[in-house]
Amino acid sequence: MGYCERCERECDGLTCPVCGGALLQEVDPEAMPPEEGGWSFSIHHPDEVPWPLGPDGEPEEAVRLSNLADFPSVQTVVQARFQAAGIPVLTRYPEGGGLGKVYLGFSGYGVDLYVPKSRESEARALLLHDE
Secondary structure, eight states, X not given: OEEETTTTEEESSSBOTTTOOBOEEOOOGGGSOOXXXXXXXXXXXXXSOOOXXXXXXXXXXXXXXXXXXXXXXXXXXXXXXXXXXXXXXXXXXXXXXXXXXXXXXXXXXXXXXXXXXXXXXXXXXXXXXXX
């Protein structure tokens, strides 16, 4: 038995006898082939450097590296430098900065950068190095 979306009625066959439109057929979920891979959702960009794990298998401690002005150009350059060096970086808006980001498009409190503790000195050197 099929369903006609246009006439909103159930009919036998593949086409609606009233309007001639194709009928939607009922699908048995158990008769469907198993999914391959499936869908997943991630908030991480595919090019993002993964956060390192400590010896216990847990994510390594994050340390606050700096507070930058919340301008996209500044963040983009700094994050690109870290990504090129293989250093993962997290950003966080301090105080009520996240709210300012939503309302004004920028945070008056700047943006805090966090890096893994094991890569802190290398990240600090990249941040302070001007070419």
